[in-house]
Amino acid sequence: MTEIEVGPNFIKAIIEEDLKAGKHQSIVTRFPPEPNGYLHIGHAKSICLNFGLAKDYKGTCHLRFDDTNPEKEEMEYVHAIKEDVKWLGFNWDEHEYYASDYYERLYLGAIELIKLASAYVCELSAEEIREYRGNLKSPGKASPFRDRPIKESLDLFKRMRAGEFAEGQYTLRAKIDMASPNMNMRDPAVYRIRKAHHQRTGDAWPIYPMYDYAHCMSDAIEGITHSLCTLEFEDHRPLYNWFLEVLKTPAHPQQIEFSRLNLEFTVMSKRKLLRLVEEDLVNGWDDPRMPTISGMRRRGYTPRSIRNFVSRIGVTKKDSSISIATLEYSVREDLETICPRVFGVVDPLKVTITNFDDDTVEIDCPLHPKDESFGSRKVPFTKVLYIERSDFLEDPPKKFFRLGPGRSARLKYAYVITCDEIIKDDSGKVIELRCSYNVDTFAGHTPEGMKKVKGIINWVSATESVEIECRIYDRLCSVPNPGSGKENFLDDLNPNSLRTLKSRVERSLKNADIGSRFQFERQGYFIKDQDSTSENPVFNRIITLRDTWAKIK
C-alpha cells in the first residue's frame, strides 16, 4: 500500500517541541465524547487526531466518556461509541474512563474552591444569573450572594449534595470576575442541582458538575498532556486554566484548539441527527445516508478510507467546509484495490439473443483487471439476458456508443450483439430487445473486416442470475449548507436520498456474506446489507465509480 499524502498538522509541531524540550517524557491525549448520540465523521477527525498522535509519538490515548449530563445520556450510546472507535482501528487498552468516576474527587475539588474563597453558593434563579451577567458591551453585576461567608457556602453546598434542595434553588458558582471581557469568566456555574437518574451512578448524586469544570479536572486527574478540542472552546481556555491554577492540580494539561470538520450537504450536530432519527426521517443512526460512523460503516465505507480522508484534510485553525467529493475520493481509492469485480444490472432490461441456441457458454472472467490474485469465476452466457436499461436508447445521439435500433455493442468478456427489434408494452415502455450475436467476436475479438465496436456494456444471464434489492443513496441534504438562512434544516432534506430498485446480480453472489463488498462493473461499489434474507438479498450502493455529483452541480 502506497503512503497517502497528508495535510498540515500544526499540533504535531507543538508536540515535537514539547518532547524535545523535555516538557513531557511521553504524551497523553484523550478522546472525550459525551454519550448523548452516535459518533459522526467530525468525531472521526478528533479520534484519528488523538489516537493518531499517541501512536506516532509512542504515547497513550484515553477514551473518556464525558458523562455529566444525565438527562441526555444513555448506555446505548456508550456501547455504540466504543464500537465505532474500535472499528476505526483504534485501541484504548485499559484506558477507558468516565467523568462520572471522578464525581467524588470533583465534589472535593469544589469544596476546596469554596474554602479558598473561589466559589460561592448562589441563590439567583437561572434567569437572574443571566440578567446579572451583563453582555459583551456592559460588565456584569455581582450576585448579592457573592460575598456570602465561606462557612455558609460550605454548609449549603454540602446540603445541596445531600439532596435537601429543589432543582434551580441553589447553584455553586466560581468567584472570578464579573467585569471580565470574557463572558465565561463572569462567575460561571460549577455545580447545579439535578434530580436526574444517571446511567452509571444511578441516584447517588443530586448535583452534577458543569462541563467546563468537569472537563479540565478530568484531564488533570488523568495526567493528559495535550487536551485537544475544537475552536469554539478557545474562549473557555482561560476558565480551563483558572480552575487548574486555583486548585493547584499536579498536572496542568495544555488545551489546544483546532477547527471542526464540516461536510457539505449534510448536518453534523448530534442534536440535529437525533431529530432525524426520532422523527423517522432516516432509518436509525446507522442509516447509510447519515454522516455517522455507523452509517458510513453500513454504507460500506472502509475504516482506512475514513482515516485517509482525515489525514488528507489535515489539522488547522481555519474553519472550512469539506466537499463530499474529497471524502468519496478516499473511499473509491480504497475500494478500487480491495473489491472483486462482478456483473450486476441495477435497472434491468431483458435481451433475447435470437440466434443463440447453445445451452450455456461458461465464460471465465477475471475478478480484478489489475490484480491477478483475485482469480476469476465462470459467468454463464445464455439465450435470455439482462442489460442496464440506460445502455439502450431508442433515439440515440451520434456519440452514444451503446445500444439503439440497428446498433451494436459489446457485452463485456463475451460477444458483440446487434439490436434488431424492440418490444414495448401497451404503455409504450420498452420491455425487451431482440438482438443477434456474432459468434466470432468472443472475448474481445474483432474479426477481419468488421468495424471495432466502441461500446462495452455489462450484463447478466436472465436464468442464471439472482434478484436483489438495490438501495441507491444520494446526498442527505440538497444544498451544501443545510439550514443556513432558514428556520429549519429539515426543509433542506433531499427527498430523493434513497431509491430502491429490483436489480439482478450474477449467481456467484448468491451466497455472499453480509458486509462483503463488490464492484458491479460500470455501476459502482456495492455492499451486502444486514437486512438481507435468503429470499431478498439487499445491496447498498456505496459509491459510483466516478464523481457524477461534480457534473450535476
Ligand code: ATP
Ligand atoms: P456535536 O456538536 O456534533 O453534537 P459535540 O462536540 O457536542 O458534537 P462531543 O461528544 O462533546 O460532541 O465530542 C467529542 C469530541 O469530538 C470533542 O473533543 C469534540 O471537540 C470533537 N468533535 C465533535 N465534533 C467535531 C467536528 N465536527 N470536528 C472535529 N472534532 C469534533
Ligand code: MG
Ligand atoms: Mg460536546
